Amino acid sequence: MDQLDHFISLVKSKGICQGRFLGFLHILVAYHILDNLGKPISTGMTWREAANRLRKNRWNPDDIELLGLKGEDMPQRDRLRYWYVAIVRSGIGSEKAAAEADALARNFKRIGFDAIIPPKK
Numbered sequence: 001m002d003q004l005d006h007f008i009s010l011v012k013s014k015g016i017c018q019g020r021f022l023g024f025l026h027i028l029v030a031y032h033i034l035d036n037l038g039k040p041i042s043t044g045m046t047w048r049e050a051a052n053r054l055r056k057n058r059w060n061p062d063d064i065e066l067l068g069l070k071g072e073d074m075p076q077r078d079r080l081r082y083w084y085v086a087i088v089r090s091g092i093g094s095e096k097a098a099a100e101a102d103a104l105a106r107n108f109k110r111i112g113f114d115a116i117i118p119p120k121k
Contacts, residue, residue, distance in 0.1 A: 016108070027101045032044065033115050
């Protein structure tokens with residue numbers, strides 16, 4: 001298990017993104033995630049990679065209801081497609097997602113990680 005999977009596993013097991021799943025998706029895609037030494041473990045990722053990480057870490061599929069989506073409208077047999085479609089339909093680039101991500105990012109220090117917005121180029 002690499003550090004990013006460890007981070008996702010901790011967020012899941014500690015319930016850190018409870019009620020802020022949209023913000024968590026925004027962080028996975030748009031933020032830099034650092035370990036407790038300040039070393040980057042992620043500099044953002046594609047939607048497909050985020051979907052694969054959620055699948056790999058067996059994220060609860062019922063969490064899509066927090067995004068306003070219904071499980072019966074999603075691909076059922078392919079979890080990678082399931083998560084990808086959820087991310088596409090979630091509004092991950094919205095102001096609401098960014099606000100949730102900002103609030104959620106402060107909680108990661110409790111588990112030894114940090115999430116920061118990358119500097120503008």
